[in-house]
Amino acid sequence: QLVESGGGLVQAGGSLRLSCAASGRTFSMYGMGWFRQAPGKEREFVASIAKITLSGGRTNYAGSLKGRFAISRDNAKNTVYLQMNSLKPEDTAVYYCAASVRSAPSTSLGEYDYWGQGTQVTVSS
Numbered sequence: 001q002l003v004e005s006g007g008g009l010v011q012a013g014g015s016l017r018l019s020c021a022a023s024g025r026t027f028s029m030y031g032m033g034w035f036r037q038a039p040g041k042e043r044e045f046v047a048s049i050a051k052i053t054l055s056g057g058r059t060n061y062a063g064s065l066k067g068r069f070a071i072s073r074d075n076a077k078n079t080v081y082l083q084m085n086s087l088k089p090e091d092t093a094v095y096y097c098a099a100s101v102r103s104a105p106s107t108s109l110g111e112y113d114y115w116g117q118g119t120q121v122t123v124s125s
Contacts, residue, residue: 007119020097
């Protein structure tokens with residue numbers, strides 16, 4: 001089970017940190033990702049992080065977000081984070097956490113096996 005938190009309303013230029021708490025003892029064995037879905041749009045890739053033991057926790061970002069967003073994980077806490085800085089109104093979306101049995105999942109939604117319910121992020125101008 002994946003449970004996201006940390007969403008909310010923020011002004012443009014502000015920051016938010018999303019958290020995704022995972023249940024189970026094998027969290028460290030999963031590649032993790034964040035996706036988002038804006039109203040009327042398809043769900044899109046935001047960032048991913050590989051399982052640390054195999055791939056050194058390698059990260060990957062959507063090109064347009066690199067430099068503003070940062071994904072990290074704390075295996076001791078079974079939690080993955082998404083730090084979002086310099087937020088823009090176009091970042092408004094529901095943000096979803098996802099887990100993959102692949103050690104280093106790609107940007108494809110199909111590579112993720114488990115999904116959270118999402119957390120709303122709204123950026124006002």
